[in-house]
Amino acid sequence: MRSSYDQLLADHHRLISSTFILGFFLSDKAELEKARDRAVKSHQETIDEAKGLLSHCDGEMIELYALVSELMLTKQWFLTDGVAWVVKLVHQSPELEKVVADLVNSVNAVGVNEGIKQGFQAAKDSVRSAEEVLGYDEGAKDALDVAIKAFDNFHISVLDKVADLMDKPLSVIKQRSELPIVKENYEA
Numbered sequence: 001m002r003s004s005y006d007q008l009l010a011d012h013h014r015l016i017s018s019t020f021i022l023g024f025f026l027s028d029k030a031e032l033e034k035a036r037d038r039a040v041k042s043h044q045e046t047i048d049e050a051k052g053l054l055s056h057c058d059g060e061m062i063e064l065y066a067l068v069s070e071l072m073l074t075k076q077w078f079l080t081d082g083v084a085w086v087v088k089l090v091h092q093s094p095e096l097e098k099v100v101a102d103l104v105n106s107v108n109a110v111g112v113n114e115g116i117k118q119g120f121q122a123a124k125d126s127v128r129s130a131e132e133v134l135g136y137d138e139g140a141k142d143a144l145d146v147a148i149k150a151f152d153n154f155h156i157s158v159l160d161k162v163a164d165l166m167d168k169p170l171s172v173i174k175q176r177s178e179l180p181i182v183k184e185n186y187e188a
Contacts, residue, residue, distance in 0.1 A: 012043040
């Protein structure tokens with residue numbers, strides 16, 4: 001837009017110069033001045049229109065810059081905090097809590113049933129202590145405490161990989177989203 005304005009200004013000056021040269025060929029001075037005034041007025045209108053367009057484009061550029069900045073901040077938040085927030089919401093969701101509770105209750109019920117069966121068998125076989133019963137695990141309570149603590153404090157390592165995409169374009173993010181990132185560096 002700026003080069004168009006400069007070109008119009010150069011044409012304007014050339015027209016004024018050529019009008020002066022035409023003056024030698026025109027016999028009537030008044031006619032020459034009218035032609036020059038019309039040309040100057042026409043070019044001035046074109047220059048004013050170009051200035052208006054340039055000003056309008058500057059305003060639009062500022063608005064677009066603000067929108068791009070907002071999108072960049074949104075992307076940054078989403079990749080650093082947003083995904084972790086969603087995972088935290090899932091982790092604390094009543095649906096997940098119910099599924100885990102149902103699983104734990106089912107495991108406990110099966111464990112109790114097996115314990116009752118083994119208890120009756122031990123009573124029949126005259127076992128002297130619970131430690132002698134087949135399947136008794138002395139460290140089960142400690143293992144359960146460790147598992148509960150790990151569940152409460154677990155960190156999802158793939159979230160770090162998502163945050164690493166903050167400065168990447170959307171095409172790279174989409175490409176990485178199709179890769180199996182969970183298996184990388186995962187130790188069970």
